[in-house]
Amino acid sequence: MQHSVFQTIAVSLMLGAAGLVLGRWRRMPPLLFYMVFGVLAGPTALSLIDTSSLGEILIGLIEAAVAIIIFEAGLSLPMSGLRTAPLAIRRILLVALPLTIALVALTGRFIAGLSWPVAALLGTIIVVTGPTVIGPLLRSVALAPRVDNLFRWESVWADCLAVVASGVVLEAALHPAEIGVSLSGLFLLRLSIGAGFGLAAGWIMGRWFLPWVSRLGDPGLPGVLALTGAVTVFYAADSLASQSGIVASAVAGMVISRHSHPELEGIKHFKDQITSLLVAFLFVLLSAQLDLGEFGAQWASIVLTTLVLTLLIRPAAMLLSLWGTGLSLRERFYVGLIGPRGIIAASVASYLAYVLSRTEPEAERLLPLTFAVIFFSGAIATLLGRPLARWLGVALAEDRTGIIFIGYTALSRELAKWAKPRVDAVIVDSDPLKCALAQSKGLSTLCKSGLSDEMYEELLEQGFRRVLILTPNTALNSLIAEKAQHHVGANRVFFAADSDDNEFCISIRRRAGKKLAFTPDGIDIDRVNEDLESGRLALVEIPPDQGEEQTQNALLLAYVTAGGGVRILRAREKPLGVAAGLVGAAGTDPQRHRIA
Numbered sequence: 001m002q003h004s005v006f007q008t009i010a011v012s013l014m015l016g017a018a019g020l021v022l023g024r025w026r027r028m029p030p031l032l033f034y035m036v037f038g039v040l041a042g043p044t045a046l047s048l049i050d051t052s053s054l055g056e057i058l059i060g061l062i063e064a065a066v067a068i069i070i071f072e073a074g075l076s077l078p079m080s081g082l083r084t085a086p087l088a089i090r091r092i093l094l095v096a097l098p099l100t101i102a103l104v105a106l107t108g109r110f111i112a113g114l115s116w117p118v119a120a121l122l123g124t125i126i127v128v129t130g131p132t133v134i135g136p137l138l139r140s141v142a143l144a145p146r147v148d149n150l151f152r153w154e155s156v157w158a159d160c161l162a163v164v165a166s167g168v169v170l171e172a173a174l175h176p177a178e179i180g181v182s183l184s185g186l187f188l189l190r191l192s193i194g195a196g197f198g199l200a201a202g203w204i205m206g207r208w209f210l211p212w213v214s215r216l217g218d219p220g221l222p223g224v225l226a227l228t229g230a231v232t233v234f235y236a237a238d239s240l241a242s243q244s245g246i247v248a249s250a251v252a253g254m255v256i257s258r259h260s261h262p263e264l265e266g267i268k269h270f271k272d273q274i275t276s277l278l279v280a281f282l283f284v285l286l287s288a289q290l291d292l293g294e295f296g297a298q299w300a301s302i303v304l305t306t307l308v309l310t311l312l313i314r315p316a317a318m319l320l321s322l323w324g325t326g327l328s329l330r331e332r333f334y335v336g337l338i339g340p341r342g343i344i345a346a347s348v349a350s351y352l353a354y355v356l357s358r359t360e361p362e363a364e365r366l367l368p369l370t371f372a373v374i375f376f377s378g379a380i381a382t383l384l385g386r387p388l389a390r391w392l393g394v395a396l397a398e399d400r401t402g403i404i405f406i407g408y409t410a411l412s413r414e415l416a417k418w419a420k421p422r423v424d425a426v427i428v429d430s431d432p433l434k435c436a437l438a439q440s441k442g443l444s445t446l447c448k449s450g451l452s453d454e455m456y457e458e459l460l461e462q463g464f465r466r467v468l469i470l471t472p473n474t475a476l477n478s479l480i481a482e483k484a485q486h487h488v489g490a491n492r493v494f495f496a497a498d499s500d501d502n503e504f505c506i507s508i509r510r511r512a513g514k515k516l517a518f519t520p521d522g523i524d525i526d527r528v529n530e531d532l533e534s535g536r537l538a539l540v541e542i543p544p545d546q547g548e549e550q551t552q553n554a555l556l557l558a559y560v561t562a563g564g565g566v567r568i569l570r571a572r573e574k575p576l577g578v579a580a581g582l583v584g585a586a587g588t589d590p591q592r593h594r595i596a
Contacts, residue, residue, distance in 0.1 A: 012285040013277075019280055029378065034283035037287070042291065043288075044290065064231050066344060068274060071250070071253040074156060088322055101123035101127050121173070124169055128162045132344075144396060146331075147327070151335070164244065166352065170352060170356070195251050198249065226256070227274060287346075287371065302368055318333075340378045342374065396463060399561040401466055403423060407450070408429040409472060419566045423566050425444065426459065427444065446458070466568065467493045475508070490514070495512065517570060517571070555582040557582065559578060
């Protein structure tokens with residue numbers, strides 16, 4: 001038995017990690033890989049994973065994972081997003097959510113043939129999207145800011161409200177005669193308890209506990225204790241009122257994120273890594289519960305229900321509820337059609353099926369229906385998310401998105417001045433004097449650190465989606481690039497590396513991959529800035545028909561695309577339009593800036 005438990009956990013972890021690597025390699029959300037691996041490793045094919053061997057441990061794993069995932073989502077949720085689409089966000093939570101639950105329940109009852117209690121529970125499950133599936137989607141396609149923020153807020157708060165609703169419906173299904181208050185009253189009570197407990201716990205942790213722990217001198221300790229706090233808050237709130245823990249975790253995460261502490265960045269990074277592993281592990285584990293051979297007679301019903309839920313109900317609910325919010329018809333249609341469900345939906349379905357297994361035989365049908373919707377909605381988001389956004393015009397053209405120039409130097413100043421007539425450009429620097437200098441040159445600035453999550457949240461809201469890091473410090477540039485890619489995606493991050501031939505700089509250039517800007521050999525950053533300031537170098541436009549010899553004598557940085565936007569050149573990339581390049585004055589050879 002112990003071997004079976006260990007084998008189940010070990011194989012789930014291994015396949016989850018494999019799915020995560022495949023997703024990063026193929027640059028697509030890994031959700032589909034997790035599900036395929038889980039189904040194949042379960043009773044359908046290889047029988048390497050036996051979820052029944054875990055017993056009630058599985059429920060504990062689910063609750064702990066949900067607590068951590070939602071807490072991490074609350075930490076990362078930008079409060080500033082409310083400003084871009086406040087009415088739309090309220091409509092999603094107050095109109096679209098209950099409307100979708102009701103329509104899904106009707107579909108479950110009359111198409112899938114479920115009993116009313118199970119159909120109602122299906123409604124509370126299917127309405128969930130989730131931060132773990134929305135995050136990869138938003139990193140792969142640059143959406144209009146209000147659409148982007150709408151997805152982010154729905155993925156956290158719709159989840160919380162739906163899970164609380166599922167707990168109320170479950171209570172009614174298990175003990176219909178013992179419900180002494182109305183279902184809506186019970187829902188509001190649990191919501192209030194979760195929110196109140198999360199508010200108090202988040203304030204105590206953010207105001208007192210985490211700052212005190214950080215003073216102990218162990219940089220890893222705040223992240224570990226924040227992880228423990230997430231599970232503790234979830235458990236304590238759930239003990240007070242069933243299913244209120246998820247709300248408490250989300251609120252606590254949001255409250256902590258409002259406190260500006262140096263340790264907050266480390267906590268977010270630590271929890272992001274833990275969340276990625278948890279999602280991968282749990283998705284494989286839960287998918288392995290399915291035995292596709294048992295659903296032979298139900299496939300027609302499952303497929304029809306999945307198509308109705310995914311292609312009709314959510315789009316209709318979004319089109320209706322978001323009317324009059326300022327979103328265009330195309331934006332409403334995109335939000336309605338692209339709604340991938342994720343680990344929260346899978347976890348809740350598994351939990352409800354387990355709890356109801358003895359009293360509601362039909363509860364076992366929740367799993368195949370939920371996973372079918374997860375798979376189909378995930379496939380739509382993965383395969384159609386980007387092309388559909390372009391076709392509907394809700395995506396920002398990559399070459400027209402704003403560029404964040406991190407570090408005020410002569411090079412960033414000249415390149416930002418060149419880019420500014422074509423795309424939005426902003427200089428970010430933590431030095432107020434440098435920000436003032438940039439402003440005196442007519443450039444937009446934001447006086448914050450390139451490692452600040454708040455800075456990225458603020459500029460993403462304004463439509464900035466690309467980051468070019470040009471500080472004189474190569475190590476700092478590499479560090480900022482790692483931070484930036486969590487917010488905008490690795491394919492939208494560029495940084496300059498020094499051309500010094502010491503082992504450290506060579507290692508950074510080698511590890512930079514596609515994030516390395518301009519030239520594979522790096523540039524002498526200090527000399528470039530000095531020569532730009534002295535006039536020995538100048539940034540000029542170079543036509544595409546320029547002779548090859550003259551083009552090679554310039555250090556090319558970016559070019560104007562056919563659509564009038566700006567594309568930053570990566571190492572070994574050739575310009576396909578009018579290029580911005582550095583050329584030497586009075587016989588100065590810009591080639592010497594490539595190698596120190």
